[in-house]
Amino acid sequence: MLERTREFIQLANAMSFSKAAKELNMSQPSLRRHIAELESELGFMLFERNPLTLTTAGCHYLEGISTLINDVDSLTARCQSIAAGSRESLVICSIPFDLGPYSRIVYESIARMRTACAAFAPTFFYSGVFTIPEAIYSGKADIGVVFSMPHEIPEGFTCDPLMDYRGMIWAHKDNPGLKVSPIRAQNFAGSVLVDSTNRMYTTWRDGELEVLEKAGVSPNSCLRGIENSADFFIMMRRNEIKVTMDLGTTICPYNPDVVGVLPEDDEFVIRTYLLYGNRPVKPQVASFVDLAKQVAAETL
Incomplete structure (x- = not known):
């Protein structure tokens, strides 16, 4: 079957x-x-x-x-690596969002590791049942990219800062918050933050709430059965918003009725972190962390 x-x-x-x-x-x-x-x-x-x-x-x-x-497929790849006892395997857990600047750091780090070691075998763990921290703590993945520092990090795990990005608010063109000048996060205080029932996206929601609350905004939220990050924008309604890193464009590639703005608030910043086990640190994890930080530094 x-x-x-x-x-x-x-x-x-x-x-x-x-x-x-x-x-x-x-x-x-x-x-x-x-x-x-x-x-x-x-x-x-x-x-x-x-x-x-x-x-x-x-x-x-x-x-x-x-x-x-x-x-x-993720489980099979993981079990094959375990069965083979491969020291070259690495299971990465991150939100599948190709437009996210952090994803370019992930892919570039993978490319450099492959250049250095032909046997390097990366796989991605993706499941809507687990949050990214849960996937790391349970051993389903070796390393994860998260947008907010977990409140409690179990003994034997580390969460290292990776890179800070200027935050961007995406809203429907008819959202009242876009009509107020200057553009600040507070303009969208009456808007609704869209979240997904897919628990992989929990870290995105946490990062959004963190940056909005620092700007004095505590938005209401709604849940939808969204599996693809593009659907957040495709399905966006007049009173809804999403917060991302600065994507370098104000034009939404998925929906022409959705626009991106850079709020003038001080410190409207989304932070990314690498979460992984450290007892001991798996060699491939250590190499990936070092390379990711190097690539991040090169993009500054």
């Missing part, structure tokens, strides 16, 4: 039997048969045919099963 499910995800992304079959390196008849077998096993239709579209049940299944498949 696992392989059939992977084929389903591929087909759902391609929305074409011919394209998906080519990407999966299999024949169209085989793919059609596998999808029919999966539907029979599940007891409901995943697709409408002619034209090929996801059913309502198929849409819900795709949303949930994609996360589960990611969890299985």
